[in-house]
Amino acid sequence: MEIYINREHLLKDIEYPDRYLPGNLLKTSAVIFSIILLFLLLFKPFGVSAPEQKIDYFLICVFHALSPAIIIYAYFGILNYLRERSQMNSWTLLQEYVQIGIVLLLTGIAGFLMRDLIYQHIDNWSWYYLWEEIRNSLVAGSLFYFVLRIGNFYFQSKKGDPFVLQFIPLHIEPGESAVLSPVFIKTQVKQDDFSLYLGELLFAKAEGNYIELTSYKDARLSTELKRISLTQFDAQISSHPHFFRCHRAYLVNMLQIEKVSGNSQGYVLAFRFTEAKVPVSRAQLSNFNGLYEQLQQQYST
Known part of the structure; x- marks a missing residue:
């Protein structure tokens, strides 16, 4: 057997x-x-x-x-x-x-x-x-x-938060400027500053004093390593509410999430263009649920 x-x-x-x-x-x-x-x-x-x-x-x-x-x-x-x-x-x-x-x-x-x-x-x-x-x-x-x-x-x-039983992927209109406009990101070293199209970003992962950015552009998945901490990166894109620090090592684009699974011990997020999975820590479940409900009213069709 x-x-x-x-x-x-x-x-x-x-x-x-x-x-x-x-x-x-x-x-x-x-x-x-x-x-x-x-x-x-x-x-x-x-x-x-x-x-x-x-x-x-x-x-x-x-x-x-x-x-x-x-x-x-x-x-x-x-x-x-x-x-x-x-x-x-x-x-x-x-x-x-x-x-x-x-x-x-x-x-x-x-x-x-x-x-x-x-x-x-x-x-x-x-x-x-x-x-x-x-x-x-x-x-x-x-x-x-x-x-x-x-x-x-x-x-x-x-005592945990409820499981997301019916997660409906969020959608956004093609002409939404918050997604199409590039954002300039300042790093610890000026020559390493870069521009990023946030609409193409799936998630960011902490790698010590660096972050690994996973994006989907022109039908191709790409990863880039940038010299900036996840906390500093999060602070610079805080004006974009659809990005969420779901874990101490991860920040995700809520508009790119395809599926949510898990339970009151934590969620696991899946995306449309990659097999990579991102965890949502138990401490962030309530915040994740609350933000999802807000974005669902704003973006879902």
């Missing part, structure tokens, strides 16, 4: 999860510690006889719950630092699963290293117990992770 994997779903850009942001990381670690500790105390999954325990069972549970909490806090703290230094904005489900897999592997190794402090057993440093700790961490951790993801999705969907 062939196993089907939706590679596009795994590799498309999504919003970096709030739970891993620096301001939420301590809270995330505390929640994980509390849930794991409660689970261990209630179900007592460790099949170890009392004479082999060097410390009280409650302290054993504390050690096993504290270990993944500390690893998650330290690991994603370092990852956040590296992302900020490298100005990396992309995040995909595949990256998410890889990072969680690494965290679970480290948790299993930490559990193995703690055995000599917790248990009195002649084989504490054997390959058998190393494999057992890693296996248990991967199996139990994976189940625990997906249960938390389902719970998080449920609570977010209850």
